Amino acid sequence: MFHILVVEDDTNARKLMKAVLERAEYSVLTASNAEEALQLLDTNHIDLILLDIMMPGMDGYALTGELRAAGNTLPILMVTAKQLPADKRKGFLSGTDDYMTKPVDTEEMLLRIKALLRRSRIISERKLTIGAVELEYDSLTVTRGEDHQTLPQKEFYLLYKLLSYPDKIFTRIQLMDEIWGMESESGDTTVNVHINRLRRRFECYPEFELVSVRGLGYKAVKKA
Secondary structure, eight states, rough: OOOEEESSOOOOHHHHHHHHHHHHOOEEEESSSHHHHHHHHHHSOSEEEEEEEEEEOOOOHHHHHHHHHHOOOOOOOESSSOOOOHHHHHHHEEESSHHHHHHSSSHHHHHHHHHHHTTTTTTGGOOETTTTTETTTTTTEETTTTTTEEOOOHHHHHHHHHHHTTTTOOEEHIIIIIIOOOOOOOTTTHHHHHHHHHHTTTTOOSEEEEETTTTTTEEEEOOO
């Protein structure tokens, strides 16, 4: 599942985009301004940003420029009511990958997102390698030599998340929100249960370890 961040200050537009993307089976996080977006980017795996230009404070141009200056190459699709060629030029010069004007045709939006993900080669690169261990995102599989395991979806996403950010501590709430969703009725003990299952599955793997950080949450430690 791909993770999309919608940055839009209009509440109705934000809700509509979220609903359309979730129906298309994307995982969606939302922010109402650039500051919220930067915080979410610091703590979540994001594959693409759907970005409004006209926002209070830092606008979409400035946010895009800041991300590119920091070396962030995530695909960005700008969405705006501005329709002049000069506005589009400004968007592309700031570092956006694509540009749509409002009112947004949601079918076109989905096609553009699919094309951006394809062009950025995210689909073909959904693989994580830790020593002799390979995680294949699209097939939910973990392979080490002759050992080949297909994991339940949530277990795989949890493992992939932790191993994507080795030594980074994630709280149970962070993991619940991203993997199970903010609306999930599961308690944060669900994370504990899945962590324990993963530990049992991979207790013989010397390449990594899932570590509990007392009072905070969990992190993955790479040993290979």
